[in-house]
Amino acid sequence: MVYLIVIIVLCVGFDFINGFHDAANSIATVVSTKVLTPVQAVIWAAMFNFIAFFIAKYLIGFGVAETVQKTVTSDAVGSPAGLTIIIAALLAAITWSLFTWWKGIPSSSSHTLIGGLVGAAIAAKGFAAVHWMTVGKIALFIFVAPLIGFVAGNIITVLTTWIFRRTKPHKMDKWFRRLQLLSSAFLSLGHGLNDSTKEIGVIACAIVACRELGIDVLPHWLMPSEELAAIGVPVPEWAAFACFTAIAVGTMSGGWRIIKTMGNKITKITPVEGFCSQTAGALTISISQMLKIPVSTTHVISGSIMGVGSVKRLSAVRWGVSLDMITAWVLTIPVSALIGACSFWLVSLFL
Numbered sequence: 001m002v003y004l005i006v007i008i009v010l011c012v013g014f015d016f017i018n019g020f021h022d023a024a025n026s027i028a029t030v031v032s033t034k035v036l037t038p039v040q041a042v043i044w045a046a047m048f049n050f051i052a053f054f055i056a057k058y059l060i061g062f063g064v065a066e067t068v069q070k071t072v073t074s075d076a077v078g079s080p081a082g083l084t085i086i087i088a089a090l091l092a093a094i095t096w097s098l099f100t101w102w103k104g105i106p107s108s109s110s111h112t113l114i115g116g117l118v119g120a121a122i123a124a125k126g127f128a129a130v131h132w133m134t135v136g137k138i139a140l141f142i143f144v145a146p147l148i149g150f151v152a153g154n155i156i157t158v159l160t161t162w163i164f165r166r167t168k169p170h171k172m173d174k175w176f177r178r179l180q181l182l183s184s185a186f187l188s189l190g191h192g193l194n195d196s197t198k199e200i201g202v203i204a205c206a207i208v209a210c211r212e213l214g215i216d217v218l219p220h221w222l223m224p225s226e227e228l229a230a231i232g233v234p235v236p237e238w239a240a241f242a243c244f245t246a247i248a249v250g251t252m253s254g255g256w257r258i259i260k261t262m263g264n265k266i267t268k269i270t271p272v273e274g275f276c277s278q279t280a281g282a283l284t285i286s287i288s289q290m291l292k293i294p295v296s297t298t299h300v301i302s303g304s305i306m307g308v309g310s311v312k313r314l315s316a317v318r319w320g321v322s323l324d325m326i327t328a329w330v331l332t333i334p335v336s337a338l339i340g341a342c343s344f345w346l347v348s349l350f351l
Contacts, residue, residue, distance in 0.1 A: 010090040011199035019250020052192025053244035063292035068201030076129035078212030088343035092116035108296030115336025123341035146303025152280035153307025176271040183278035190285030280304040
């Protein structure tokens, strides 16, 4: 039971880190176009991160959490090492997220967590402990998600430019500064829905591990909510609520290093382009949500910004910065897996 409490605390902590690490995703273009001040922008994004809990609970469910649960086999989760695997994975994910935030690298919290789970599971039970089909599908979207964002950003920008081709530039600027608030809200909802539910899936794994280990009698406050269990996520409702709250509070804490990279270094953004990139990013995340695939909101919005910038001309995108980001994306899962394996060996010495 103590291990389960530790896991919930780590999940909530990771969601907080995810919030300030990924704050740039939904507010970078709003800040860079000066539609909102940084403080206003993080409050705006945090509010919709929080509202995402009620949308998940009452409308669309926690599909991404179900996928995360399937990353590691039930045999590995239900083994005596199951809870240690989960703790080691969370420690690895937190370590890599803090490192990339410190360096200002817009990496993926989603893939960091998956990598940590994979590495810890392999260290504990070998390669058979991992559902490779599930991991392969998630890894594939490292490339697919930003590509969808790129294409969507390109198409939406072309369509928007054509529809408003007779509108005076200063009027377009005025209208789209306001519309950016809507597109930012849409993107923040997607961020909350996709990123908060990953940790809920980890908590569900931990509860399953407790049951497999014969710990059936839990305090009432740790018992899974029947309502959430009915939609495939056997976790206490307060724990799910805490994950969404933590990511909202984390978003309010900022993430200014990555906001600078996302908002200025990839390409120069106008209000129209900011609206197009955010809308493309939000649509891409919605597609992944329907497919129950945990994607990186960082990858998605980066691809969208590149797609929007490429409409002007390919040279408008700083491809050197983009290449550095892509390299970090590709390395995230294997590096996190290595950290996860090391974390498992270290944690095993004390548990």
